[in-house]
Amino acid sequence: QFPRECTSTEALRNARCCPSPFGRVNDPCGVSLGRGQCLSVQADTRAHGPQYPHVDQDDRERWPLRFFTSACRCTGNFYGFNCGRCKHGFTGVNCDTPVPVVRRNVLTLNPSERRSFVNALHQAKRTVHPDLVIATRRYGELFSPDGNTTMFENITIYNYFVWSHYYSVSKTFLGGGQPSFGGVDFSHEGPGFVTWHRYHLLQLERDIQDMLGDPRFALPYWNFAIGGNQCDICTDDLMGARSSFDENGISSNSIFSQWRVVCESLDDYDTLGTICNSTESNPIRRNPAGNVARPMVQKLPEPQDIEACLQLTTFDTPPFYSTSTDSFRNTIEGYSAPEGTYDPIVRSLHNLAHLFLNGTGGQTHLSPNDPIFVLLHTFTDAIFDEWLRRHPGSADYPMENAPIGHNRDYNMVPFWPPITNAEMFVTAPENLGYSYEATWPARPITPTEIITIAVIAALFVVAIIFAVTTCAVRSRSHNSEGRQHLLGEQYQRYDDHDTHNSKSQSVV
């Protein structure tokens, strides 16, 4: 959420977060090096949708103005809370050396690459985030009673990834004994679903690159559109096989069986108005295809579902919510049938993959605790990127009336430095420094298309036969005409000759 350096009482009271990079003194955002400037934070004022009826009840409204009104804006390829880093996909002192970051299908990684990936996640689970800390209280309770300290905590890189997802989906605490308001979600059920999760992954990828000192580290993806009831990445060399002793547990041969989740105490957060902190509790639970009460979520999406959703031409449709129909976003998110029709009982694509996991990965406040979340979302992001590539003209993100947090120019909650949905609504290889090594299933041909192709082919054959016949007839008639003509000439010459002879004879 916020840089450690900005959580002093002074920084918070001034609402200013413009640290200096490289330990320099009094050089906010590296201004003297031309890296950036400390500027007022812009936060969207356009109307949001009717789903959130409250005003001034939630720290996340007009993010991040409740906490900070000034932040670093970096120039060129410089990036980060103090402009001390490079934009994703660049490295070097001047951030002008491109580094290709290629996200691959996790099943194509060799055994050593698989080990490196799992180890990187495990190291991220244990390494304290070098820059960011989390608020463990709402703004109104953030200062200690004596006003000298603030309620922020260190958190590990991976747990920060979990926490930021939890913070974006948590309910609005209304106080006064009223139940918390749940009709709010800053990262789902709206156009920001794809842009929010894209930045969420980018931040984790960057944090792991920095942790490893490897700017080429890339998150792989899981092609979850394989149908059937088998989790093909649930093996001990990847995300962990099923435990032999507990159908909801992960095999002890997998390092992930040792992971403990954060953000599990929902009742406390919702009734006491507290916020998830860095405390870990229970193991990850996962029982792929095991939800006997909901047979519809016992099977993974089908390959053709991807192609169907990629055919949709409109990015999102009013009300830009989980009830939108013919919306690419609502379809890839999984509230519509793969062809785009909204149906309240349908769960498809991304949502279906979550619910299939049937455990930690299927509950929004907890899901990133299961590392499958990372691979499930890189694939969702790959589909989004393919859609952007295929539909360059129709990429139209709503400016207003989307649910709170989801308007085009809204800063995404709780990311820092401030970043808008619009900034993530761009093709990744050209603008964000990463690409996917992926092939997309071909669309099956419809019966109408088969008939059209057959009719065109038949017409073509008829046209060729007609052309060939006409040529043959013409050439035959040409030939016979030609022969007659030649013979005619000959006859004429003989005629002439004969005439001449006869004439001469007659003269003689």
Ligand SMILES: O=C(O)c1cc2cc(O)c(O)cc2[nH]1
């Ligand atoms: O019920 C759903 O459709 C559903 C569950 C679930 C879990 C999760 O982590 C998500 O990000 C989305 C989601 N949708």
